[in-house]
Amino acid sequence: MARSRHSDALRAAQMYYLQDLTMDAIARELRTSRSTVSRLLSSARETGLVQVQIRSPFDTGPELESQIRNQYGVDVHVVPVLDTLNEAETLDRVAMQAARTIGPLVDSNAIIGVAWGATLSAVSRHLTRKMTHDSIVVQLNGAGNMQTTGITYASDIMRRFGSAYGARVEQFPVPAFFDHASTKTAMWNERSVQRILDLQARMSIAIFGVGSVDSDYPSHVYAGGYLDEHDLTMLAADDVVGDVATVFFRSDGSSDGITLNERSTGPSHEQLRQVRRRICVVSGASKINGLQGALAAGLATDLILDEASARRLVSFNGHS
Template sequence: MIESDELLSIRAAELYYEEDKTQDEIGSILALTRWKVGRLLAQAKASGFVRIEIVHPRARRLPVERRLREAWGLTDAIVVSTSGVDDQDELQTRTAQAAADYLTALRPTPRTLGISWGRTLDDVARHLQDGWAAGVDVVQINGGVSLNRRAGTAASTAVTIAQKAGGHATLLPSPAILERLETKQAIESDRAVSAVLDLASGADAYLFSAGAADAGSVLVDSGYLTAHDVTELVRRGAVGDVVGRYVDSAGAIVDAGLDGRTVGLPLESLRGAQLSIAVIAGAAKHAVARAVVGSGLCTVLVTDEETALSLLDHPSSNQHHDGQRGTP
């Protein structure tokens, strides 16, 4: 009898999902009541015989999001589907769009949004629609005056996000990394720069990404570090950078000297924030994603399905579950 019901549920599912028959039509074909057909279709789904997948590029993986929130103590998680993704560019586009959608739906809307810079944030800025919010001011949280051809990227990202929200952008007029500690200290003590950092430290929300520890880093591309520098950082345990600061798998600073010459908010500002949104996607960033989430650097993660599953399959012993957000 059980086997008969199973076969009937499969046949009913085939007629309903593949031949577009109504439940009444299926009842006539199989000599069953409409109620029995409905029960068989529900049984087919519950038994795993039917899998419904939404394949639109903006589709989200809600069950994975729930597991991610519960496993890592996140306030929220946004996970985009990787179905039909052919390359890293498409994956980046989907994740950036999801981050833009999340910002647009965010309530209450932050009055001041602190942002980092880089390729991911630039993509998020481009995907935001004009009028995504009303009167949101944007402030840079780390230095971004480039040393070469990528000049202007950090400033244009902040200005674009602010303009599309009818707000103002406050830029941090400094390189990301200085050659000498004394120079960095002098810059941060400058009245104009310190005023920006003070504004950034009081932002209502933060939006940032993370870079993989490899030669493709935007910090290498922008001329701050060399490929050899990054190789040495990896040798010392670096898994990636967060707002220009290289961290290990536990989210700890790898090179105190380099960190001391880096201009911008310290990582503790992200850990103490009520709302800090990390946008991280791609296989190359699985390790740094674990470091960010596991060390409490974000309250919200926007990521792709494979990165999310990696986080669920390889939990960290440094998970941040103390609930003490908002206490610097």
Template sequence: MAGLSDRSVEDGARGRQFRKALTAAVAYYSEDKTMEAIARELDVSRSTVSRLLSHARDVGLVEIKVARPELRATAIERRLQRAYGVEATVVTMPEGTGPEERHARTAAYAAEHLREVVGHDTVLAVAWGTMVNAISYQLKPKAVTNCKLVQLNGIGHGSGIGVHYAHAMMNRYAEAFRANVQQFPAPIFFDSAHLKRLSMAESIFAHVRQLGEKAGVMLFSIGTVSTGVPSSPHLYGSFLTDHDFAQLEEDGAVGDIGTTFFDENGEYRAIRINDRSTGPDLAKMKHIAHRICVVSGTHKTDAVNGALRGGHISELIIDEVTAQELFAAKGL
């Protein structure tokens, strides 16, 4: 009798696991719920949900099929839209594609998309950086009239790489769209918040700011901050000091848009270095119809998540590998 009772208990436990695995599988694969949402519904941990999904696959409740790349990308785009309310384009990648090739393919796709978006009388605001520079090399000429190109962030000083880098990049965009260029002849960071306030009152700086805020298209990528240290090109020309790095870490900065830094929630007003930065006021950019962010690089997931949560992006162009890493890192 004891043996029969033990078997009954064991069978009952297997049955409960089967039912939970089935519930988890339906919620995850058919209803597109996140693991965190399923864990709350089942009152279990996220790791338990992961084990239930593995069990569902092992016992044949779930059959994994390899979808065509374009269908796979479409599914990821839908998940991004649901998670962040953003219009997303996922650039598919052949299996085994390395970081440099992913970066180049994403830049090429973004160049084609930008060509479709920019038209007559467009004001295009550009935040210079590595990805935006890569896009400039991929642009094909488009005959439009009265296009204006405005630079969103400063370019450093004469001894820094930013001056020549930004000039050359802006010229490539100008040539592609026959645009009149309005560069931003300011340092990336002023020495003090007071000096920035005085400088921004000057007519030339005020004009650039106002033109950028009137843009119909804004093109940018996301910079990262790791333990207070931002990614290049902010380090070129010794623009920041150890004190600045410590301050960025204290303020919880995870990334930047055109050298305007933000935290994990996309909040930028409490980041003290922004008082000296010539980056855009992100709140004033939110009315721009096309805020196109182009991203490639799995190290950028925290920064991309923050920018999306802050509502700073309306259109996201991201490579497939980085998008999948974003889901994995944030439990989506």
């Protein structure tokens, strides 16, 4: 938004929300039309100048947030969603909230690590513009597999994040999994790859979803041709419940001895835990086993999830 329009939107919002002036009165004061005032107020909401909060006495969200915060030590946003919505509609609501939460956290000179997947794809479509300076969006893990390079899929997500924040985009043009751990070792010694790894090591924010083996709505890594039958058998033998950026873990958060991780291009859990702000976005109660594992591994500092998933997470912890 141009600076003058941004300023007008801010003035209109202050008069409307803080001074209780009518749109007609604001139009007179700004010497413009009522329809222009309406557009300015809409713009103020869309760009985050105005954030609307509704506190309902029937809302279970705050109580769930408090329980999850106490149990897992994460900042949490529970998104109220009607049980009548389907999985795709629920994801859209959660993605919208996630986009609004992420915006204020992104500052100039930030290095923002972004994973790919259905959840992050949805989040990227709801981002509102916030211009920053000298910021970088870096891809967390490769996206290629036996059928596709994955570049188009992953780059669309990265491009939307870059456009929203005026940031430079750095893709990671390697497969999601190498066929051999020795190939990964060799590639990690290449200077072109080390440049991306260096950016990842300096991330200030990491944003990711949780892949879950037994989700009703299959995670992209399990449904998109990234794993063959042998890989899936190995994951089952290793008691894997999910992944973050294609690095797998068990329900207790452990990841040692999981063979596939030696071939994965995502950041190790140790590396991810060093990032100051780690935003995990989850939609769908069937992902609860994967989410539980990710939280047990200490991979998230911030969690955004739908209400049904929050209820399941609280009761899951109570019975575990």
